[in-house]
Structures are given as C-alpha cells and as structure tokens.
Amino acid sequence: MTRIKAKPIGASQMATPALTRKELVERLDIEFPESGHALGDYDIEEIWYGGCRLRQRYDKRLLRPGSTLSGATMMALGDFAMYLAVLSAIGWVPLAVTTNLTINFLRKPPARDLIAEARLLKLGKKLAVGEVAIHADGAKDLVAHVTSTYSIPPVK
Amino acid sequence: MTRIKAKPIGASQMATPALTRKELVERLDIEFPESGHALGDYDIEEIWYGGCRLRQRYDKRLLRPGSTLSGATMMALGDFAMYLAVLSAIGWVPLAVTTNLTINFLRKPPARDLIAEARLLKLGKKLAVGEVAIHADGAKDLVAHVTSTYSIPPVK
Amino acid sequence: MTRIKAKPIGASQMATPALTRKELVERLDIEFPESGHALGDYDIEEIWYGGCRLRQRYDKRLLRPGSTLSGATMMALGDFAMYLAVLSAIGWVPLAVTTNLTINFLRKPPARDLIAEARLLKLGKKLAVGEVAIHADGAKDLVAHVTSTYSIPPVK
Amino acid sequence: MTRIKAKPIGASQMATPALTRKELVERLDIEFPESGHALGDYDIEEIWYGGCRLRQRYDKRLLRPGSTLSGATMMALGDFAMYLAVLSAIGWVPLAVTTNLTINFLRKPPARDLIAEARLLKLGKKLAVGEVAIHADGAKDLVAHVTSTYSIPPVK
Numbered sequence: 014m015t016r017i018k019a020k021p022i023g024a025s026q027m028a029t030p031a032l033t034r035k036e037l038v039e040r041l042d043i044e045f046p047e048s049g050h051a052l053g054d055y056d057i058e059e060i061w062y063g064g065c066r067l068r069q070r071y072d073k074r075l076l077r078p079g080s081t082l083s084g085a086t087m088m089a090l091g092d093f094a095m096y097l098a099v100l101s102a103i104g105w106v107p108l109a110v111t112t113n114l115t116i117n118f119l120r121k122p123p124a125r126d127l128i129a130e131a132r133l134l135k136l137g138k139k140l141a142v143g144e145v146a147i148h149a150d151g152a153k154d155l156v157a158h159v160t161s162t163y164s165i166p167p168v169k
Numbered sequence: 170m171t172r173i174k175a176k177p178i179g180a181s182q183m184a185t186p187a188l189t190r191k192e193l194v195e196r197l198d199i200e201f202p203e204s205g206h207a208l209g210d211y212d213i214e215e216i217w218y219g220g221c222r223l224r225q226r227y228d229k230r231l232l233r234p235g236s237t238l239s240g241a242t243m244m245a246l247g248d249f250a251m252y253l254a255v256l257s258a259i260g261w262v263p264l265a266v267t268t269n270l271t272i273n274f275l276r277k278p279p280a281r282d283l284i285a286e287a288r289l290l291k292l293g294k295k296l297a298v299g300e301v302a303i304h305a306d307g308a309k310d311l312v313a314h315v316t317s318t319y320s321i322p323p324v325k
Numbered sequence: 326m327t328r329i330k331a332k333p334i335g336a337s338q339m340a341t342p343a344l345t346r347k348e349l350v351e352r353l354d355i356e357f358p359e360s361g362h363a364l365g366d367y368d369i370e371e372i373w374y375g376g377c378r379l380r381q382r383y384d385k386r387l388l389r390p391g392s393t394l395s396g397a398t399m400m401a402l403g404d405f406a407m408y409l410a411v412l413s414a415i416g417w418v419p420l421a422v423t424t425n426l427t428i429n430f431l432r433k434p435p436a437r438d439l440i441a442e443a444r445l446l447k448l449g450k451k452l453a454v455g456e457v458a459i460h461a462d463g464a465k466d467l468v469a470h471v472t473s474t475y476s477i478p479p480v481k
Numbered sequence: 482m483t484r485i486k487a488k489p490i491g492a493s494q495m496a497t498p499a500l501t502r503k504e505l506v507e508r509l510d511i512e513f514p515e516s517g518h519a520l521g522d523y524d525i526e527e528i529w530y531g532g533c534r535l536r537q538r539y540d541k542r543l544l545r546p547g548s549t550l551s552g553a554t555m556m557a558l559g560d561f562a563m564y565l566a567v568l569s570a571i572g573w574v575p576l577a578v579t580t581n582l583t584i585n586f587l588r589k590p591p592a593r594d595l596i597a598e599a600r601l602l603k604l605g606k607k608l609a610v611g612e613v614a615i616h617a618d619g620a621k622d623l624v625a626h627v628t629s630t631y632s633i634p635p636v637k
Contacts, residue, residue, distance in 0.1 A: 044234055045233070045234070077201070078200055078201070078263055079264070083245075084248050084266075084267050084270070085241065085244065085245035085248060085249075088241065088244040088245070088248070088270070089239075089241035089244070089245075092240055092241060092244070093241075107234055108235070110240075110274065110277070111240045111274050112273065112274055112452060112454075112474065113271070113272070113273050113274070113425050113474060114240070114244070114271070114272050114274075115269070115270070115271040115272075115427060115583045115628065116269070116270050116271075117268065117269050117602070117603075117610050117628055117630065118266065118267050118268055118269070118270075119602055119603040119610055120603065121266070134585070134587055134623055134626050135585075135587040135588065135622075135623070139451055139476065140424060140476065142424075142585045142587055142626070144612075144626065154603075155602055155603070158602050158610070158612065158628065160583065160585055160626065160628060162424065162425060162474070162585065164451065164452065268608060268610075268630065269581050269630060271427045271472065271583060273446070273447075273454050273472055273474065275446055275447040275454055276447065290429070290431055290467055290470050291429075291431040291432065291466075291467070295607055295632070296580060296632065298429050298431055298470070298580075300456075300470065310447075311446055311447070314446050314454070314456065314472065316427065316429055316470065316472060318429065318580065318581060318630070320607070320608065356546055357545070357546070389513070390512050390513070390575055391576070396560055396578075396579050396582070397553065397556065397557035397560060397561075400553065400556040400557070400560070400582070401553035401556070401557075404552055404553060404556070405553075419546055420547070422552075422586065422589070423552050423586050424585065424586055425583070425584070425585050425586070426552070426556070426583070426584050426586075427581070427582070427583040427584075428581070428582050428583075429580065429581050430578065430579050430580055430581070430582075433578070
C-alpha cells in the first residue's frame with residue numbers, strides 16, 4: 014500500500030484514484046439506497062488518489078436561526094468527504110469505519126452550498142488519517158476544519 | 170456564574186436547571202420550527218443543572234449497511250445533548266455555538282434508540298466544555314464518546 | 326480479550342490488572358532508563374484492570390508565568406496515564422503507541438502535584454480508547470480532560 | 482483585528498508579523514527564564530503574520546524505545562508553534578492560553594530534529610484556531626498533525 018505524501022490541500026494531487034467518480038457513485042447508490050446521501054444532497058465534484066472535493070447542496074431544511082447552516086451538516090459533510098478520500102486510495106471497502114473525528118467550527122456558514130476538500134495525511138494498513146477543509150461556495154475562508162481517522166478492515 | 174463541579178456522569182447531579190424541560194421544549198419549538206429536532210427525533214428525558222439525558226428515537230432512515238446507525242446521527246446527538254447541557258446552566262442563550270467537537274466511535278450501535286448523557290466539565294464566562302456518553306437503549310457499553318466546547322456570547 | 330465496561334471514573338473498577346504496579350515499575354525502569362519518567366516525576370498510585378491513578382510530582386521547572394503548570398506537563402501526564410491504563414489491560418506490550426490525543430484545558434493548575442485518573446472506554450483488538458481526568462492534588466475541579474486512542478500491535 | 486485567510490501551509494504567507502523574531506526571542510527569554518524552551522531546545526526559524534516554522538533540536542533525552550521521539554515531545558512542539566503563530570498575529574499577549582489541542586500521530590519520527598509549521602485557520606476576538614504540521618528534518622511525510630485553539634484575553 015503506497016504511502017500518501019503530505020501535500021497542502023489544493024496542490025496538484027490528481028493521481029489516479031482506486032475507483033473513478035462514476036464507479037463510486039454506482040457503488041454508493043447500491044449500498045445506501047435509502048440514505049439519499051450519494052444522490053440527494055451531495056455532489057462528488059472531483060476525486061483523486063487520496064482526496065476529493067465534495068459539494069453539499071444548500072437546502073433550507075439545513076438552516077438554523079441566524080440563517081446559518083447547522084453544525085451537524087458540517088460534521089456529516091466532513092465525515093463523508095473523508096470516507097470518499099479513504100475509498101479513493103484503498104478502493105471499495107464499505108466496512109471502513111470512522112474511529113475518531115475532531116471538528117473546529119471557524120465561522121458561521123452563509124445559506125449557500127458548502128465545499129469540502131479532503132486529503133489523507135497518512136494511509137497505513139490499519140488506519141487512515143486525513144483532514145477536511147470546508148468553505149462556503151465562492152468564499153475562501155474556512156467555515157470548519159475536520160481531522161478524522163478511519164479504521165481499515167484487514168484484507169482477506 | 171457558578172463553577173460546575175466535575176462529577177462522574179450518572180452521579181446525583183440533579184440540581185435545579187436554569188430552565189425546566191417544559192420551558193426548553195417550548196423555546197426550541199419556537200426557535201427551530203422546521204428542523205423537527207426538538208419534537209421529531211429527540212426526547213429530552215431529563216435535564217438538570219449542567220447536564221441532561223437525551224434520547225434519539227430509532228428511525229430506519231438512520232440505518233447504514235450492517236444494520237448500524239450512522240456516525241452523523243451520533244455526532245448530531247452528541248452536539249445537541251451538549252447544547253442542552255449548556256442551556257441548563259446558563260438559561261436560554263440561543264446564540265451559544267459549538268466551537269469544537271471531538272467524537273470517538275467505540276462500537277457499532279445496534280438498530281435501536283440511542284441515549285446521550287451530557288455533563289459540563291467546566292462553565293466559564295466565555296467557554297463551556299463538556300462530555301457526552303452515548304449508548305444504545307438497554308445496553309451499558311458506550312457506542313460513542315464526545316467532548317465539546319461551546320462559546321457563550323457576552324451578556325449585555 | 327475482554328470488553329471494558331464503561332463506568333464512571335472513580336467507580337469500583339478495581340479488577341485485577343494484567344500486571345501489578347511492581348511489575349510495571351520494573352519494566353518501565355528497564356525500558357526507559359534515561360527518561361526518568363517512571364522513577365523521576367511520576368508515581369503510579371494505583372493500577373487496576375483498565376485504569377490507573379497517576380501522580381505528577383510538582384517541580385518548579387514545570388512552572389509557567391502566573392505560577393501555573395505548563396500545558397505540555399498535562400499533555401505528557403495524560404498520555405502516560407492512558408499508556409498505563411492500556412498496559413493494565415493487555416499486559417506488557419511496549420509497542421502500543423498513541424495514535425490520537427485530544428486535551429481540553431479547563432482551569433489553570435496551581436503550583437502543586439497533579440493527579441490523573443485514566444480509564445479505558447473501549448478495548449478492541451486493534452485500538453484502545455480511554456479518557457483521563459486531571460486535577461490538582463486536594464482539589465476536585467478538573468484542570469484538564471484527555472481522550473486518547475492507542476494502537477495495539479497484533480499478537481504474534 | 483484582521484481576519485486570517487485560510488491558505489495551505491507553505492504558501493507565501495510571509496506578511497509582516499506583529500512582532501519580529503528578535504523581539505519574540507527577547508520577550509520569551511524574559512518571560513520563561515527557567516524553562517529553557519525559547520533558548521534551549523527550540524529554534525524559531527521563521528515567523529510571519531499568522532504562522533511560523535519552529536525547529537525542535539534533537540536531544541537523546543527525547544528518545545524512546547525503538548529510537549523514536551516521544552509523543553510528549555511532539556505535543557509540546559505543536560503547542561509552542563501554535564503559541565508563536567498566535568503571537569505573530571496579535572503581538573505580545575503572554576496570557577493567551579491553549580483551550581484545546583488535538584494531535585494525530587502519523588508516523589514514528591526518526592532520531593533527528595523536528596520541524597513544525599503552524600498557521601492560523603481563524604483569528605477571532607476571543608479565540609484563535611490553527612493547525613501545525615510536524616515532520617522530521619529532511620523528510621516530507623508528516624509525523625504528526627495538530628489542531629489547537631487559543632483563548633485570547635480581552636484587550637483592556
């Protein structure tokens with residue numbers, strides 16, 4: 014299993030992923046038919062080896078008082094972006110599970126789409142660690158920053 | 170503002186909260202009319218000064234492959250339980266916001282109600298820090314453990 | 326490997342540890358001869374299956390401006406207490422390593438000994454997760470709270 | 482107070498800091514005369530508005546079994562680098578304190594100098610949040626990644 018080099022988010026990390034965007038969407042549709050996650054609220058904008066850019070489409074149900082998006086929305090987005098980053102490197106392993114997630118909420122997001130950029134910081138045999146930067150569409154400042162660890166099941 | 174003593178979760182911390190369960194539910198209904206959170210999926214089972222016990226009612230929409238509940242469900246539950254614990258101590262301050270949340274996922278939760286028990290570890294003028302233990306209804310082992318910080322807006 | 330039941334810190338968890346306090350100190354002396362940690366600044370006050378109580382002896386070198394102890398002191402103490410809690414459950418496995426640690430600093434510690442109480446929240450085959458409550462000797466309020474994950478090497 | 486733009490670590494963030502490297506070292510020498518931190522084990526290699534690059538000089542006292550550096554070393558380094566990043570933006574405010582720190586240990590560091598690069602993700606009136614990437618001197622892969630929050634005392 015190849016080690017991920019630690020590069021800044023946004024750098025040219027566009028190495029070929031272990032499964033394409035199209036393959037990923039098909040798999041997610043089969044695996045999570047009721048969640049509506051893969052199809053409903055999220056758009057996988059780009060996926061590369063060890064990272065992805067994921068869009069959370071704005072929906073007024075996500076709003077909180079003060080016309081801001083809920084923390085739960087950002088946590089779910091960060092977790093899902095990290096999941097895709099893991100799959101981009103190890104291929105389709107649906108039993109990879111989050112063991113740990115830390116989120117720092119930095120600014121109140123406006124009532125708009127959110128963009129999450131995930132990248133792996135480490136890919137080991139048992140654990141993958143990554144970070145996710147979340148910003149509102151069209152804005153540069155981060156609204157939230159996530160670090161997360163996934164446990165990778167042993168290959169049989 | 171009174172300091173919270175650090176006691177183990179589950180100890181007799183049943184000091185009078187800054188607002189009652191009934192007041193809290195009414196306020197949440199007014200403030201979050203569309204979210205359905207206060208009324209929909211959550212039951213505030215008990216609230217006391219500096220803590221609460223919150224139930225996430227099982228719904229098949231929360232399921233993930235392997236008949237387990239999603240991580241996003243547990244993160245949202247932990248965040249909301251912590252929010253109630255903060256309000257139980259400072260009263261109705263809707264602009265209290267999460268600045269930081271760390272969750273450790275410990276075991277896969279079964280397809281059942283979840284119970285979150287939150288308690289404050291510190292209540293300062295600017296920040297409140299607490300922890301939340303989450304377990305499945307009827308089980309003792311934790312499925313997740315949350316620590317979280319809320320920023321408290323200055324009193325005017 | 327037995328599952329750790331999640332009990333409050335301080336509850337009667339005094340099940341027999343996988344190695345005694347005496348065995349542990351001897352092992353640490355052999356393994357960390359130069360660090361002086363096991364002998365120098367720390368006292369293992371009590372160890373039981375899945376937890377321990379560890380004392381950091383006050384030393385003026387640990388002081389920071391304002392007569393408080395450094396954050397680094399509390400982080401090192403929390404990490405070491407968690408390490409002992411892991412060893413208390415799995416026996417002497419020196420290659421167990423921390424993968425993740427989150428600390429919340431709650432109050433400024435006075436210039437005094439610190440007491441750390443660690444307990445495991447989960448003991449799996451690959452990962453152990455626990456929490457550590459740190460308070461100043463003779464005081465009840467927590468000065469810091471730690472959650473941490475250890476990676477357990479496979480048994481050969 | 483100016484908002485920090487979220488840029489990747491390593492980008493050209495070399496805006497003028499609120500105090501120069503020389504001023505910072507002088508202040509630290511006065512404030513922490515016994516710790517030896519500012520002078521002893523750390524070199525401030527570069528400081529700019531909102532970030533810094535800090536070197537931990539190798540010392541055999543930091544070694545652990547397996548010829549690796551202790552986790553405590555990396556935690557202290559990450560915390561101190563973040564402290565300098567905060568001071569670089571707000572000027573000399575010695576009472577800024579860490580409220581929260583999360584570290585992910587990614588690889589075992591070799592017996593060599595460590596380099597920490599810190600940058601702020603957010604600078605608010607009350608809180609500063611940042612991340613620190615730590616790698617061994619001469620290596621690209623991260624050995625640890627830190628996110629941390631500092632509480633900024635009110636200006637009088």
